[in-house]
Amino acid sequence: xxxxxxxxxxxxxxxxxxxxxxxxxxxxxxxxHALCGGNGAGKSTFLSIxxxxxxxxxxxxxxxxxxxxxxxxxGALASGIAIIEQELSPVPHMTVAExxxxxxxxxxxxxGIDFKTMNRNAQTLLDxxxxxxxxxxxxxxxxxAQMQLVEIAKALSHDAEVxxxxxxxxxxxxxxxxxxxxxxRRLKVEGKGVVYVSHRLSEIFQIADxxxxxxxxxxxxxxxxxxxxxxx
Numbered sequence: 001x002x003x004x005x006x007x008x009x010x011x012x013x014x015x016x017x018x019x020x021x022x023x024x025x026x027x028x029x030x031x032x033h034a035l036c037g038g039n040g041a042g043k044s045t046f047l048s049i050x051x052x053x054x055x056x057x058x059x060x061x062x063x064x065x066x067x068x069x070x071x072x073x074x075g076a077l078a079s080g081i082a083i084i085e086q087e088l089s090p091v092p093h094m095t096v097a098e099x100x101x102x103x104x105x106x107x108x109x110x111x112g113i114d115f116k117t118m119n120r121n122a123q124t125l126l127d128x129x130x131x132x133x134x135x136x137x138x139x140x141x142x143x144x145a146q147m148q149l150v151e152i153a154k155a156l157s158h159d160a161e162v163x164x165x166x167x168x169x170x171x172x173x174x175x176x177x178x179x180x181x182x183x184x185r186r187l188k189v190e191g192k193g194v195v196y197v198s199h200r201l202s203e204i205f206q207i208a209d210x211x212x213x214x215x216x217x218x219x220x221x222x223x224x225x226x227x228x229x230x231x232x
Contacts, residue, residue: 002065004029004162004193005050005081010059012045019045023059024219025212027162027193032184034204035197037214043197046214047164051083052076082155083164088147092140097122099139100154125153129186145176152183156192163187164195169203181207 003026010023023046027033037043048054050061052070061068063079070076073083090099097119098105106121108114122135131149139147148168155163165184169177184194184207198204204211212222 006062021218031209032194034208034211041214042217080161082160084151086167090139097135
């Protein structure tokens with residue numbers, strides 16, 4: 001079976017300065033892959049290229065074995081690739097359902113938004129993911145952890161099969177992090193691929209199946225997480 005996403009030899013320079021020399025990794029369905037590396041390792045540039053924010057200078061991106069080129073985040077999303085960024089940007093005075101389907105609202109028969117269908121679809125999605133959130137709640141009344149879960153639901157409303165999570169626990173506590181991890185495990189069961197970016201090794205050990213390490217804009221190595229030996 002082809003991996004959900006395979007990247008080889010990705011390169012990118014800004015103003016003649018190389019930000020990424022050799023970005024590569026491979027993501028299997030039903031797994032969580034940790035993308036590791038310190039500040040300046042090239043992770044952000046790598047993600048920006050995969051999401052169509054920046055155009056790559058070189059390298060190949062394959063989606064289920066097919067070469068792809070993304071010129072915008074919308075193009076990546078259309079291919080089933082979504083990102084949940086470190087800085088969340090919910091619309092606080094809108095409901096959960098309205099945030100999930102923002103820009104892709106179902107249309108009523110005679111024009112306008114079909115709110116009944118939108119709320120029903122949103123609640124069905126939230127219940128399937130076992131998120132204890134009501135579709136008609138306002139975003140401003142949710143915790144940060146719940147907002148993270150809404151972002152996951154939003155990604156899946158677009159049938160995303162590959163989900164990037166960039167430092168998703170940076171603003172939440174341990175209890176909320178465990179709720180997020182439970183949601184990630186459910187995504188694995190559904191066959192989704194999650195790319196988890198975090199500086200917290202303790203979290204990665206809990207949730208990741210495999211890893212890739214970047215350093216100074218270059219690929220260092222990858223493998224099954226259980227084979228990684230962390231120096232004392």
